Amino acid sequence: MGKTTGFMEYQREIPEEVNPLERIKHWGEFVIPMDEERLREQGARCMDCGTPFCHVGRLLSGMASGCPVNNLIPEWNDQIYHGQWREALIRLHKTNNFPEFTGRVCPAPCEGSCTVGLSGSPVTIKNIEKAIVDRGFAEGWIVPEPPKTRTDKKVAVVGSGPAGLACAAQLNKVGHTVTVYERADRIGGLLMYGIPNMKLDKKTVQRRVDLLTEEGITFVTNTEIGKDITYSELKEMFDSIVLCGGATKARDLFVEGRELGGIHQAMDFLTLNTKSLLDSGLADWEYLSAKDKDVVVIGGGDTGTDCVATAIRHGCRSVNQLEIMPQSPLKRQPNNPWPEWPKILKVDYGQQEAATLYAEDPRRYLVSTQRFLGNDQGEVQELHTVEMKWVMDEQGRYTPVEVPGTEKVIPTQMVLLAMGFTGPDVSLLEQIGVERDERSNANAEFGKQVTNVEGVFTAGDMRRGQSLVVWAINEGRQAAREVDCYLMGSSTLP
Template identity: 80%
Template structure:
């Protein structure tokens, strides 16, 4: 696959990006298109490794190693190297319904498991994936392909995030009539309102939604199942129901002063910003503005980074990102061997922009927030924090211990909690009588996707908990196959 000596001849190269101080002036995607010759060279780096690990998605040490979708990565890298772009697109779409999404927002566990990465820098798989699908749309190779025959079976998909859309796309291919219900005013779930526009332009999401609609999928917005339509009615009117509502209960920070105004969940901040941006280019003012404020983001993950980047684009006075965990090492530890996901320090786009603007990385590690303090009007003004160390207690558990004398006060007029999510909302699950697992998620075996309630299936974060877009697409596809088998006795869906 690729060129046998390509990884020796060509260095790893990723697409160039707009300079941080330029791109913070707008909300557009900022990765620049790589020349075709350079892309072919990067495809050539995909060595004939005999047993590739990049496409075998599995969990190692609790994290994804390789592609959960089992993308045929060596095959389409080889096609790009040889200039067979249309064939590359067909191989890409064979396992992934939405490579334009994963090519933009996936953290690329495939690259973490790349064999070239064992003793060098991995193949730029994610960039090649994005280039293939973007060219497919540009060349007009991607067109609606509605099924030739309908089965007469009706399926309801609750939630229009990546799991729901993937499930709907596959079931529609099988000839079933699929209706996707979304409580927001736009289709896309977290793809639309959970990921900022500079990471995933919303026209890219709408383009795929329009394609699915042209293929026969019905979309219903502004409709919350369990409230606007009783769950029992939905089940009675369809041959099967697939729950893809996501993991939307945000984790709280129960400390003194939490009730002060100016403290918000990260997803509230991001959702309001994207909606206002799409509705009016922020002219309506219907968003939480960080302009002129000292912003503190509590949480070090992708959502926290998105809050940093969004605050900078608002024109914040300063931004600080607090993380309770220690800084990751610069290189792999011995306890983190290939092909595990490399737990090493990364500078994401938000931190890069903050460092360019304020001349320092906004992240502070091993910091615990003890309380919030406000003014006489009940508005947050500062955080009281303390440094911590992670030590093993008498029971052998790793626990945080405060460092004496490390107390600090940080100014803040806007605090954003990016602490992750604790599980799905309960209304639909309760109404349908769906059993929960020990973490509060909808209980269903992975790959089977069926709950204990007849005709009710589940996929994505609602079943597995907060996870990656690529896992959601994988679960949506698996749920579609099992629904098809449930309704028809067998299934030809992959």
């Protein structure tokens, strides 16, 4: 723990942010780092709670509770309080390969299960994690650590998102020769193209990729396994294969007018924007511009928020975000007890920016899209909606029902579908012969990560479905351990 009475003496503080009206003028990160004294005070709030729930990652009521990579949170909180930054970094890296990613984009289920949060505000774990690793890079403590010896085993990792990178990093540590294949032109998967730059600066991603390269991992871009290289060819070259392709099949909206121009999947919008930003600073115009358009984002999750923030930076005329679910309550409800993830209303950065710019929160709850209407050029011009209510059916399940007389028309020239993902691209799985579960994901037992095909493992969203970056890292690490056992008969990996 930190200071014995720290949680009673100090209040929770979160980092300040650049004013929304200023930060929407650029694509840089906008969280202002805390000074060391304030960080020490926040670390001091970590109490001697006996059984820390913060680092015991598990699913409760279908959502993460505690840290899925089992970060040793009380230990490095105590070390920060005592000024032992380098020791804290060692403890942090012991369980998490990429704390600079999770410290920026993780929703922090650890904080939702923090014991201090039972009767007050939880410890600012996420911010402390980010501060530790950022200081580690700034001080030069994080350097390439290639393995001292190499085995004669070769492993192919398909997909360079957080699961693939974590798996590759772990396998490389024990001396296997690892090659990571990525079909895009840059390494990072979701980290590179699925998350906007102002949320996760791509220089941060590239810095870690460069470090992994110096440690001996080979990265191959613009190469799609199953097309550019067949599974049979891959099998001849490697002793084991790990599939980390993610859940890339976006959920669609099949209503009248879906074929109109100006209606795009959110990930296409975000990916093209980041690629153009990195290639030319948006000077090549090879992206879907929201400038001077009335934008409607359908979907209330993180991806929808990222679309709102990106459209604002383009200079959209207005932005609405539609959600079929009701607004979350302001505080925990009796059916959502600690240490479950608190299902309460949050105002994320995109909504904050929209509210500052347009004087209202862009979210509209309990709204369903009925159809799209377009102009003579086949471009979307209107989105027709109706309000919904959730009604319990005879089986005790809640289903959405339209409320008559609540139809509305929203003018729009750009619609972004951010309704999540239904599963992985199954073409490679079919080529290999990997069995799939009822949700079309690669079928493999959690913790074992092995498929029905000899020598083929899987990790991340391709196995578990759309989830958090931190779960992907967890699965990548587990897959690495199981691959090492498969190749060597046993493993020293955690």
